[in-house]
Amino acid sequence: MKEFNKNTPMKKLLLTIVLIMTPSIFAQEVVAPKSFFAFTDIFAGAGNLTQFVGRVQTDESGSTNSFEFNPYITGGASFHLFESFTFDPELSFDFPDSGDDKYITTWTYWIQMPVAYRYRDLKFKLGPGFLFNRISAEGGTVTLNNGTGSSDFPIPNGSSTSRNLTLNLAVEWNFVKDVSGKVEGWAINLTDSESRSFNYAFSFYYHFGAPSWGF
Secondary structure, eight states: HHHOOEEEEEEHHHHEEEEEEEEHHHHHHHHOOOOTTTTEEEEEEEEEOOSSTSBBBOTTTTBBOOOOEEEEEEEEEEEEEEEEEEOOOOOEEEOOOOOOOOOEEEEEEEEEEOEEEETTTEEEEEEEEEEEEEEEEEEEEEEESSSSSSSEEEEEEEEEEEEEEEEEEEEEEEEEEEEEEEEEEEEESSTTTTTTTEEEEEEEEEEESSSTTOO
């Protein structure tokens, strides 16, 4: 009985410490849920785009394109929807280039609006987008071989922009902290069998996380 009374102050002290620490332990385990459309990430990166696969003739023998060196830069943001789903809008554009025709300059830019589902280090993205191809030329004439000789052909003067609705499917892998890689495919004019075509791209991103002034 004396031994029990002797240890009572120590037991009271231990009990007090446990009671003080318990709320802080539970506080660390409870994570406040993100609000709908909360700003969760800003990202920027670069990639390469191949357009209209199999639709563009690349030589006189009739070969068509399967890969093009067409680098671009891109940036976007991520907004929380619910659970593991986010909305990841993205704006990208390549660099104006003359390609095979030095008299005509093309510039491509596009907007994507996918919904993404995160599973561990992977993100699966699906959604619509808009693809814009701007073609411009300064006019004049060019002399070309016509088979039996040469002729002068007019070069268009001015610019025009084509607009296409796309359906985009992508897989993104967060393979290093704050760095990810993405492979994606686009279906262009999906409902029109004559003008339907496909693009593909691969890209790398750096993720800055949610801004301090986020919503």
